[in-house]
Amino acid sequence: MAGVTDRPFRQLCKKFGAGMAVSEMVTSNSLLYGSQKTLRRANHEGEVDPISVQIAGADPKMMAEAAQFNVDHGAQIIDINMGCPAKKICNVMAGSALLKDEPLVQKILSSVVKSVNVPVTLKIRTGWDTQNRNAIEIAKIAEGIGIKALAIHGRTRACLYMGEAEYDTIAEVKQSVKIPVIANGDITSPEKAKYVLDYTGVDGVMIGRAAQGKPWIFREIDHYLKTGMHLDNPSIDEIKNTTIAHVNELYSFYGENAGLKIARKHISWYTKGLKNSANFRHYMNTIETVDAQIKTIEDYFNFLSIESPYIKYEEEMLVA
Template identity: 35%
Template sequence: MGSQPVNPACRARLAALRGWGQGPYSWGAMPPTVAPLKIGDHQIWPPLVLAPMSGVTNKTMRALYKPFGLGLTVTEFVSSNALKYGSKRTMEMIDQHGLEKPVATQLWGDDPVTMAAAAKVVRECGADIVDINFGCPAPKVTKTHGGSACLRDVDRCEEIMRAVVEAVDCPVTMKMRLGWTEDQMVYVDVAQRAQKVGIRAVTLHARTARQFYKGSANWEHIKRLKQNLDIPVIGNGDLDDAHLAMTRMRESGVDAIMLGRATLGNPWLISQIADLMEGREARPTPPPAERLRFCIVHYRRMVDELGEKRAVPQMRRHVALYLKGIPGAAVIREQIMRIDRADEAIRVIDDAIARIEDAAVVAA
């Protein structure tokens, strides 16, 4: 396969962040184990995508996690209808004139004309790729026939995809579930229609809409989709370990993988997978104090960019996730849940770091 491109900006930022790249391996010395993901003219390396997560993967979060080794990030989904009104929050979500490149802006809606108009707007606002959501199972979306509800009408899906592809001069991708219910697994049909109208890649979260997040993602369906499609397939669902992720990628034959919930509070999973993709051993997860230090970086960045009032409630959830596996986590979590001020929350995390480090000195 020869030497594959490694995003130099990503490499430099990663190395600066943690002193990585100076360990037992040197960047690019080993042959990569997978190929870059090609979406239109974009060569995406590594073929590792951060899942769109509404209420979570805002711009701050994506910019923080990207240097861990993501090739592509996707915005939280944006309602094509809401774009008509151009609220401040919506405009914030679609403004992609930042450092994070390439980035896909995801749209949902059930009307081809509105979706096409929305695609033009998000493209003008800096999207490198427009992604269509046929996967969201949330009632507030499906009751207006959007998200995964579109899968109940495959002709409608095709109309939406064709309208969006014709509206913009950048690649259009689509993310879907298996179907509305177990009796209506339409994913191969919808993906083949996607390919026919010019969609450049399809992501499959291998659950039905009815499943929400219950049961497990069935990667046999992802493998079947890959066998039935010529455009790139991105596999998604339940990847929470670096070796598991690589096994799923190899066995299903997909062109890229997408990671969601397992990265929250654990962006090091991204680096571990990127390591394996680049042909190195996966680095170990950093020790608790180092993980909490990054949590503080995350906290401060959110406050700087969103302001304290918005950042503090959002960070409660993130801190709880960074605390997983940390000694005394339950007590710290409870304190964080009650605190309304960022400086106080950061002090609690700082104190936890000091305790962990003192305990390590005593143990040594």
């Protein structure tokens, strides 16, 4: 979720009921010696607690230094990423590539845990490929070293994001350790969240891509788990106001020029499946001023609300 879960997006998700929002992944060497862009990812000013910062890397000493840097800048939880499948991360033996080297995993986890006085959590996948699922072994190593919670994406590194997430390994991990285990992967609805919780016995679920353009998914899941009932879809006005507020936060955080460009993908996600949204998104990508961007958002949602004040997705998008 690098490039998505910046401070404005994390704050928005927490507003809609997320219990915790983890920062964008930052590699340890970039954080210690990086650019203004990298340092911005470590900016948590005004963020609602708990502040969890995600780091990645393959050098135990440098990972410890990165953890210390983040704690000094407000991190209350350090999250180690050993789940990212991206080639640029795996090519430097970080992220999910580390699952192939259990001794190095142990050294990194031990170095980071010893370096800070805040909880350290870990994110992994079920293994390197379908012939090498070693999540249970990694989980036991993590628990023994002092990792406080473990999140597992239900795919191997080789699977990337293809196919369906599998939850059997996650269930086995949950039975193998006593620390909290959090399931991740293909959790896109309140019903799916309940299914995964019941099937695996985990302590919580982690939402990633399903929150893009739908940050209210957190309140929907929370309400369903507590009551067994569905909340109504958000109104057109709520989506409009949420989109505009989010975009304005992006302008403030990145500056107007960069914020305008970054906002485009979020606007696209907010409007996906709505009437005439394809034409709207195409036009949105041609707009070059923040005033015009805001006005176009307002005009589009005002057009939708004339027909109905409630959200209605086009049939073909629901099928897709």
